[in-house]
Amino acid sequence: MKKTIGIDMDGVLADIEDHILQTYQAETGISLTRNDIKGKSEEELFPDRAMVMKICNRTGFFRNLPVMEGAVEAVKKLMEDYEIYIVSAAMEFPLSLFEKHEWLAEHFPFISWKNIILCGDKSIIDTDYLIDDHCKNLDFCKGKPLMFTAFHNVEKDHHQRINHWNEVPALLKQLEEENLTLA
Numbered sequence: 805m806k807k808t809i810g811i812d813m814d815g816v817l818a819d820i821e822d823h824i825l826q827t828y829q830a831e832t833g834i835s836l837t838r839n840d841i842k843g844k845s846e847e848e849l850f851p852d853r854a855m856v857m858k859i860c861n862r863t864g865f866f867r868n869l870p871v872m873e874g875a876v877e878a879v880k881k882l883m884e885d886y887e888i889y890i891v892s893a894a895m896e897f898p899l900s901l902f903e904k905h906e907w908l909a910e911h912f913p914f915i916s917w918k919n920i921i922l923c924g925d926k927s928i929i930d931t932d933y934l935i936d937d938h939c940k941n942l943d944f945c946k947g948k949p950l951m952f953t954a955f956h957n958v959e960k961d962h963h964q965r966i967n968h969w970n971e972v973p974a975l976l977k978q979l980e981e982e983n984l985t986l987a
Contacts, residue, residue: 809887816936828850890921
């Protein structure tokens with residue numbers, strides 16, 4: 805039986821940072837760069853929750869996210885040895901449910917609908933590994949949490965970090981070898 809990996813979408817498979825910064829600038833006229841937001845929480849950057857809700861509830865917001873560099877190739881490679889589940893919180897923004905499904909069908913058509921979990925609370929997820937950018941999900945991970953680098957987590961260091969998709973296969977191989985040594 806293959807080990808399992810849960811993979812988040814926004815900030816992990818989908819590059820949400822530039823997209824939200826561009827949309828935020830179009831909406832508010834405030835221009836921010838990736839350097840401007842580095843190390844800040846979402847609440848610090850966007851204190852106007854109504855504005856964030858307006859942006860994220862806009863038709864096409866989640867559907868038009870760019871794919872994170874190297875994600876497609878890495879996920880295909882991981883599928884050779886692992887059972888992959890896409891795990892995304894999709895209930896907070898109602899339009900995101902359908903748009904995320906469409907986005908996955910376009911960019912990751914090799915992922916079965918049976919392996920897509922669009923939920924509200926990821927603490928119910930029970931995979932061997934969870935790749936996510938939010939500590940609020942990783943802190944309650946039942947398996948091994950792997951933190952994908954994002955603007956809001958660069959100063960956090962209590963989970964194993966992933967900076968780019970090209971690191972993931974080698975890291976998982978290393979972790980598997982360490983587990984064999986400990987067993």
